[in-house]
Amino acid sequence: MNNIELYKTAFINGLDVEPDASFEEMKLGVTKEWDSIGHMTLIAELEDAFDVDLDSDVITDFNTYQSGIDLLKRLGVDFG
Structure with missing residues (x-):
């Protein structure tokens, strides 16, 4: 699994959204599932998937x- 797939999987598991969700449109406080607990x-x-703090x-x-994605790139994660 490449890093973008790992990233999407973190969203699927963390926010309990479907694999075919419109990830690029997701925003904290706007996307129903992305509330403070979901965040x-x-x-x-993300910390588990990419071994970052x-x-x-x-x-x-x-x-x-x-x-x-930008944040993880700053931490050294390659999204190719």
């Missing part, structure tokens, strides 16, 4: 599907 579950899924400084920057 923390998603953070845990996301501290509170970067968690606040993570509020869209794309911003999560």
Whole structure:
């Protein structure tokens, strides 16, 4: 499984959304499943999937599907 697939799987598991969801349109507080509890579950899924630690400084920057990719790239994750 490549990193983009791992990333989408984290969203599927963390937010309990369907595999065919419109991931690119997902936003914290806008997407029904992405509330504060969903956000923390998603953070845990990403930390496990990519073996990273996301501290509170970067968690606040993570509020869209794309911003999560950008954040992980800054932490050294390659999305090719």
